[in-house]
Amino acid sequence: MPQMKKYKCLIIDDSMMERDIMEMLVSKIGRLEITAIAENGLEAQQILTSQEIDIVFSDIDMPELSGIGLLKSLKNAPVFIFVSAHPEYAIEGYNHDVIDFIVKPVSLERVLRSANKAIEYLDLKNQSETKQPQATIENDNYFFIRESNDLVKLHFEEVAYIESMGDFSKIFTIHDKRHITLVSLKNLEMQLPASYFTRIHKQYIVNHHHISAISADELLVSEKYALPLSQSLRQGLLDKVVNKKIVTRHLSKEQ
Numbered sequence: 619m620p621q622m623k624k625y626k627c628l629i630i631d632d633s634m635m636e637r638d639i640m641e642m643l644v645s646k647i648g649r650l651e652i653t654a655i656a657e658n659g660l661e662a663q664q665i666l667t668s669q670e671i672d673i674v675f676s677d678i679d680m681p682e683l684s685g686i687g688l689l690k691s692l693k694n695a696p697v698f699i700f701v702s703a704h705p706e707y708a709i710e711g712y713n714h715d716v717i718d719f720i721v722k723p724v725s726l727e728r729v730l731r732s733a734n735k736a737i738e739y740l741d742l743k744n745q746s747e748t749k750q751p752q753a754t755i756e757n758d759n760y761f762f763i764r765e766s767n768d769l770v771k772l773h774f775e776e777v778a779y780i781e782s783m784g785d786f787s788k789i790f791t792i793h794d795k796r797h798i799t800l801v802s803l804k805n806l807e808m809q810l811p812a813s814y815f816t817r818i819h820k821q822y823i824v825n826h827h828h829i830s831a832i833s834a835d836e837l838l839v840s841e842k843y844a845l846p847l848s849q850s851l852r853q854g855l856l857d858k859v860v861n862k863k864i865v866t867r868h869l870s871k872e873q
Contacts, residue, residue: 779823
């Protein structure tokens with residue numbers, strides 16, 4: 619069996635204790651190699667311009683240059699995972715296409731989940747061809763995606779939601795299966811029918827036929843998937859899916 623590629627990591631945090639904890643946890647993950655540790659965003663910026671880094675575990679709230687400021691300053695950023703004690707930063711982080719957001723205090727299970735997500739993305743990126751294969755949409759109730767060396771047929775109704783992974787997308791079905799395709803979320807949105815699929819967040823497209831509940835900043839899909847709902851897209855979703863279907867307390871005179 620061929621040896622799996624190890625990915626080089628940078629850890630950034632202005633707290634020595636937090637740096638030590640993250641270093642201890644990341645060092646337990648076999649596919650990751652810690653090649654640099656920085657105390658702040660400015661030091662990390664110098665490292666990123668002089669070294670090859672695949673994955674960054676970065677605090678957000680740091681003096682002089684924040685984690686988000688660091689990410690914005692990079693032309694070709696590596697995969698970023700934000701680690702913060704402030705969950706309110708999560709939305710802004712996802713708006714900058716970070717692959718995950720960990721809320722402190724960190725645990726091995728949570729770091730491992732984020733690391734696996736980053737590893738999966740980088741493995742796919744390394745395997746992808748120069749030109750991304752496109753999804754093939756038919757004028758029926760299904761479409762095909764290219765997954766590894768196979769063409770996989772998916773019916774519109776079995777898709778629960780789709781999550782962005784940068785240049786790729788992860789498709790989750792109502793049967794708890796997932797498929798990864800080398801097509802961006804933007805391209806999928808352009809090709810899939812609006813009668814089934816609606817963008818609800820920069821990171822997510824949902825099959826609105828499977829929406830179970832909608833709150834102020836979240837919606838429930840297939841009664842089990844909780845997804846973030848962007849405030850800028852919320853009203854459009856309500857107009858498209860809810861408003862014409864909502865039961866009111868005011869009955870017409872004919873009734």
